[in-house]
Amino acid sequence: MKILFATPEFAPWVKTGGLGDVSGALPAALAALGHDVHVLIPAYDIFAPLDDRHDVIEWPAADGWPQARITSVRMAGGVTLLLLECPELYAHSGGPYIDSAGRDHPYNARRFGFLAWVAAKLAGPETPWKAWRPDILHCHDWTVGLAPFYLHLARQRAGDQDAAASVMTIHNLAFQGIFPMWDADMLRIPGEYRWFNGVEYWGQVSMLKAGLLFCDAITTVSPTYAREIRTESLGMGLHGVLQGRSAVLHGILNGVDTAIWNPTTDRRLPQNYSLANMSGKAVCKASLQREFGLTERPDVLLLSLVGRLTEQKGIDLVVEALPWIFEHDVQLVVLGQGDPQLQRALRAAAAAHPRQVSINIGFSESQAHRIEAGADAFLMPSRFEPCGLNQMYSQVYGTVPLVHATGGLADSVIDLDAGMDSATGVVIPQATPAALVMGLERLRAAFAQKTLWQNLQHNGMRSGFGWQDSARAYDALYRQLRPEPPLEAV
16 A cells, blocks of 8 residues: 655654654554555755655645645655655754744744645645555644645545545644644635634644544554543543544554664664573663763662653652652662753752762663663653553563553553563552552562562563554554455456
């Protein structure tokens, strides 16, 4: 099948979280199944080094949208990148969503409205690219939420249902692309769709809501999260929409790109290791302790945390648990950035206990790999987590995760109580300080039992979490949406 991904991120070039990893890895896994996958993404400045480009389409200014050009680049893994070149919208410093000062780009509605418009045009009945017409338009998160809506309008105008089927993937329902209703004119949203049964959300435009209402299928990144977002507590105000569309809502667990996250081949590590020979992990631990200024001790439990420092991730719970860490001779290394108040609390702890706690504000991909390899355990007590990838990376690297039983964390970590043959970590039932401390007690007790700890490590490393199973699940969904015509009788 011909599959068009529309996304704002594509690892390793553009990545702010799991969306970038998925957009970078899933297309290659689908290409390995024989699909022809093209990925449409804005041509941010970061893509400037990709000079082996081939012109595909000159896009004239029309319908209130600017002039642009689409060029293609063949990437590793058989995936073709389609770069939407529009300097006035995308050639700016900063990240995909924020400027160099850390503020939201003031014209994000237009930037991502245009990305969605182009995606729908390429997949629609009036596509300007006749040589490559997709069977599936797969849209990722709010930034391309309007694409299924625009595709719906195009079908209505043309009376042609032979356009691509659209899939809308929710990576995190908390981010919905909310903009003032006065942007509806600029976004070419007809008046009859500016109400509660259309794009309207509390008097504003919700790009994500538009995608959820008008796509042919909805996916999210774990089975448990697919159930949770239909409830008022985790539905972020869209639980009614998702409940109404539950028949086309699917939860497919994300995978791990084992070409990048693999302790046997990872070039970022001081020494590689494998399930058959774990000696390199001790070398990685000692190196990590030296790198982050911690006391170099093989016997101490070394905890780690990599990610956004926010309450959603349960970082406030970790702050509450710091006295337990100090009291029990446990080490902690943190890499990430986020809430200034949480950053200050963590920095104060590191200043008071510099040989026991190391806090590193910012992000480094290389450091993230070394932390996953060198730590004994990984903390992820998120209040909600659509999928999460670090708990999977941890298991692949023989690092035991401690997680809260929510979303993809519940789907990917097996608690100690399951027994030595299958357990891979510690799962706490509530996201509270008391539950986290109790989980840390269980983790510390398991670390003291060498055989039990080795079993937890080995079980996690055998889990795999490669993209193959997830890609096959998407393949099955695509085939439901666009089944092959029956063979004619001879």
